[in-house]
Amino acid sequence: MKNILKYISVAAVLILAGSTAADAQPGRRYYIDAGWQFNGTFGNDFVKNASGWGAYAEGGYYFLPRIAAGAFLSYNTNNEYLPRRTYVYDDGAALTTDASNSLFQLPFGATLRYRLGWKAFQPYAEAKVGANYTREYTYFPTAAAGDSQWGFYVSPEIGFTWHPFYKSNFGFQFAVYYSYATNRNDTFGINGINNAGFKLGVSF
Amino acid sequence: MTAALVLAVSCQKEPSTSDFDGEYLVYTAHSEEVSDFSGYETFTVADSLLAIDGKNGGLFLNDWGKSVRSQYIEEMEGLGYTYVDTGMLDSDLEQEVTGDPKADLAIQISYIISTSYFTSFVPTSPYWWNSYPGYWYPGYWGNWGYWNYSFPVTYSYSTHSLLTEMADLTAETGDDKPLPIVWNSYIDGSISNNREDAARFSRAIEQSFAQSEYLAK
Numbered sequence: 001m002k003n004i005l006k007y008i009s010v011a012a013v014l015i016l017a018g019s020t021a022a023d024a025q026p027g028r029r030y031y032i033d034a035g036w037q038f039n040g041t042f043g044n045d046f047v048k049n050a051s052g053w054g055a056y057a058e059g060g061y062y063f064l065p066r067i068a069a070g071a072f073l074s075y076n077t078n079n080e081y082l083p084r085r086t087y088v089y090d091d092g093a094a095l096t097t098d099a100s101n102s103l104f105q106l107p108f109g110a111t112l113r114y115r116l117g118w119k120a121f122q123p124y125a126e127a128k129v130g131a132n133y134t135r136e137y138t139y140f141p142t143a144a145a146g147d148s149q150w151g152f153y154v155s156p157e158i159g160f161t162w163h164p165f166y167k168s169n170f171g172f173q174f175a176v177y178y179s180y181a182t183n184r185n186d187t188f189g190i191n192g193i194n195n196a197g198f199k200l201g202v203s204f
Numbered sequence: 205m206t207a208a209l210v211l212a213v214s215c216q217k218e219p220s221t222s223d224f225d226g227e228y229l230v231y232t233a234h235s236e237e238v239s240d241f242s243g244y245e246t247f248t249v250a251d252s253l254l255a256i257d258g259k260n261g262g263l264f265l266n267d268w269g270k271s272v273r274s275q276y277i278e279e280m281e282g283l284g285y286t287y288v289d290t291g292m293l294d295s296d297l298e299q300e301v302t303g304d305p306k307a308d309l310a311i312q313i314s315y316i317i318s319t320s321y322f323t324s325f326v327p328t329s330p331y332w333w334n335s336y337p338g339y340w341y342p343g344y345w346g347n348w349g350y351w352n353y354s355f356p357v358t359y360s361y362s363t364h365s366l367l368t369e370m371a372d373l374t375a376e377t378g379d380d381k382p383l384p385i386v387w388n389s390y391i392d393g394s395i396s397n398n399r400e401d402a403a404r405f406s407r408a409i410e411q412s413f414a415q416s417e418y419l420a421k
Contacts, residue, residue, distance in 0.1 A: 053217040077217040084225055086415050093233035094415040100219035135216060141224050141393050142364075 031068065032059040033161065033173045035201015039076035039105075042196070045189030046080075046136060047103040053077040056199050058111060066115050072128055073108040076197070100139045105193065107132040107153040107181065120163050120171075128155040132181035136188040151183030151193070161203040171203040228393035228408040232416045235386040236354040238372065241419050246288045247280050247370075248307035249273055254340060257317040261338030268402055269315075275406060276311055276368070279413045284421030285309070308374050309386070312340045314367040342383040345371055352382030365392035366405060368412070387416065 034057040040050030053076060060070020084098040109130010116123045132153035137146040159175020179195040252263040253272065265273070277287050288307040342348035370387040389412035393404060413419065 051217075055215070075215055077215075079217065079219045081219070081223050084227060088415070091233070091236070092239055092418060093231070095229070095231045096411050096415055097229040098225050098227070100223055102216070102219055104216040137218075139219050140229055141221075141226075142229070143392070 028169050029062045030060065031062075031070075031161070032204045033057070033201055035173060035199055037074055037076060037197060037199040039078065039195055039197035041078045041103060041193060043192065043194035046185075047078045047101050049078055049080050050197070051076065051078045053079075054197075056201065060111055060113055062115075065118065068111075068113040068115070070111045070113065071109070072111050072130070073106075074199075075104070075106045076195075078103045078105075097140055101188075102135075102137040102139060103190075103193075104135040104137075105132055105181070105195070106134070107155070107179065109153060121160060122162070123160040124158070126157040126159070126175075128157065128177075128179070129153065132183055132193070134181070134183045134185075134190075134193065136185055136190065138188070147185055147187060149183055149185055151181040153179060153181045155179035155195075159199070163203065169204055173199070173201045173203040175199050226393075226404070228391050228404050230408050230411045230415065231390040231392075232412050233388055234416070234418060235372075235384060237384065238386040239418055241386075242421055244285065244308040244372075244374070244421075246286045246307040247309040247311060248288045248290050249276050249280075249311040250313065250340075250344075254312070254314040254338070255317055256314055256339070259337065261314075264315075268405075271402065272313060272366070272405065272409065275409050276313065279409065280309075280311070283413065283419050306346075306373060308372070310345050310371045310373050312344075312369050312371065314340070314369075316365045316367060318364075340369070342371075345373055345383060347377040347379065348375070348381055348383035349379045350382050352384040354384070364401075365390060366408070367391075368409075387419065389416075 035055065036052065037054035037056045038050065038052045039054050042048050054074065056072065056074035058070060058072035058074075060068035062068040079100055079102045082099045082101060084096065086094055086096040088094045107128075107130055109128060111126055111128050113124050113126040130153045132151045133148065134151065135146060135148040137144050155177050157175050157177035159173060159177075161171050161173045163169060163171030165171070176198045177196065181193045181195070183193050184191050251273075252265040253269040254261050255264050281287055290307065342351055366389075368389045368391075369385050372384045372386045375381065375384050389409075391405065391408040391412065393408075
């Protein structure tokens with residue numbers, strides 16, 4: 001009987017310790033997330049398509065149990081093939097070619113994250129603000145024309161991190177976002193860039 | 205942070221060259237002074253092509269060159285111009301040509317094999333090929349002192365491309381007079397093999413006239 005009580009006591013202590021540890025994992029005050037980003041661009045005359053040529057990284061610190069401040073960086077390339085056609089210019093010049101437009105975006109800046117919980121499953125909403133560096137290229141069969149510029153960047157995001165492993169802060173992240181950047185380039189028909197996409201990665 | 209930015213910038217994904225349809229880029233332009241070609245009646249074509257290769261140019265006329273030259277004659281005749289064989293041979297520039305076989309327009313064709321010469325982005329004087337050893341010179345066509353290009357050439361680098369220029373031989377002659385280029389075409393694309401390239405060049409030459417409707421009489 002004494003042995004049974006002893007086993008029960010040990011098991012209870014272990015379970016209690018385990019649950020405490022499990023609660024403590026997501027409650028860590030800092031986080032680092034990184035992974036793959038799938039981005040679609042729309043609302044400009046240069047590139048309107050979606051592409052998975054992208055990645056992201058972000059980190060933050062919970063200065064309150066639910067609210068964290070941090071930094072982010074991501075990049076994406078969106079390429080759009082333009083079938084062969086003839087462009088006629090005002091001076092009578094004409095150009096017949098196919099081409100490919102390429103839009104590279106590199107936003108980075110600050111984040112403010114609000115999480116709804118701090119257990120294994122942590123839904124959150126996040127606001128990102130920063131700068132957006134872009135490079136535009138039009139690729140012809142043997143040559144390319146390009147330009148670059150900076151813009152202001154804002155992006156709301158909702159998602160979650162999931163930390164399923166015992167005694168480990170390692171987990172997974174999924175989020176969807178919208179963003180708007182003020183980048184402008186008259187030559188390439190860009191006057192503001194709208195993006196929407198999702199990101200899939202790991203969380204520490 | 206700076207290192208991360210620099211690293212990320214290098215991650216731009218370039219489009220695959222397999223995305224392109226393989227046909228050549230065709231650019232054409234005409235002189236600012238001449239947009240109506242109805243006043244011209246006759247034309248001629250230099251009897252050889254100029255090969256621009258490395259640091260020196262040279263004239264050539266192989267089977268492909270002959271077919272290119274013939275196609276230009278056919279295209280121009282199709283537009284209503286009359287071909288004039290001036291009898292002038294590139295191999296003998298000092299020859300005396302009998303009669304008066306002068307044409308209104310002269311076409312010179314250059315095939316750029318490879319070069320490190322760069323084009324200009326705005327109308328310039330002298331023209332970008334002016335200092336290229338062996339390039340066409342105004343005196344080839346008669347008594348003119350220099351070229352006159354009134355429109356910009358906007359390509360930064362050229363290899364395996366065909367540059368065709370049309371000169372106005374009705375322009376006033378004189379050692380101090382310019383010979384105007386009234387039309388040019390630029391055909392450019394990556395090289396594959398001779399058989400395919402010849403067919404692609406042929407389609408591109410056809411396109412260069414198709415997109416220059418103002419040439420029609």
